[in-house]
Amino acid sequence: MKRTVVTAAVLAVLAMGTTGCGFVADGPFGWGYTSSKTAVSTGSSKTGSKKGTACITSYFGFTSIGDASIGEAMKNGGIKEISTVDKDNLSVFGTYTRQCTVVTGE
Numbered sequence: 001m002k003r004t005v006v007t008a009a010v011l012a013v014l015a016m017g018t019t020g021c022g023f024v025a026d027g028p029f030g031w032g033y034t035s036s037k038t039a040v041s042t043g044s045s046k047t048g049s050k051k052g053t054a055c056i057t058s059y060f061g062f063t064s065i066g067d068a069s070i071g072e073a074m075k076n077g078g079i080k081e082i083s084t085v086d087k088d089n090l091s092v093f094g095t096y097t098r099q100c101t102v103v104t105g106e
Contacts, residue, residue: 034091040101043082048104052077053088055100073103081106 054073056066070085088100 030091032093034089036089037102038087038089040085040087042084043105045081045083045105047106048083050077050079050105052079052103053100055098058097060095061097068099068101070101070103073101074105077103077105079103079105 052073052075054066054068054070054076056064056068058064070082073085074080074082082103083105084103086102088102089098091097
């Protein structure tokens with residue numbers, strides 16, 4: 001009986017440690033904490049004095065809300081010509097995750 005309880009406890013810890021409630025898909029993923037920026041592409045504008053951001057947020061992997069499209073980021077920054085597009089990722093123990101599209105341009 002004791003062996004069954006110990007085995008169940010070990011399996012439960014392994015299951016919790018190898019799965020996250022939510023995660024960001026781009027770049028390296030840290031189980032406990034992730035904060036990373038990833039380049040996506042460049043556009044035709046040579047300079048980028050304006051910046052627009054659009055994000056998706058997830059809570060406990062249960063629900064995910066937001067619009068992280070390039071179009072939304074351009075609208076939020078008042079951008080007509082793209083200079084760069086980047087991704088900004090944040091995850092805290094998989095319970096809170098955020099992925100943002102960051103666009104610079106004119």
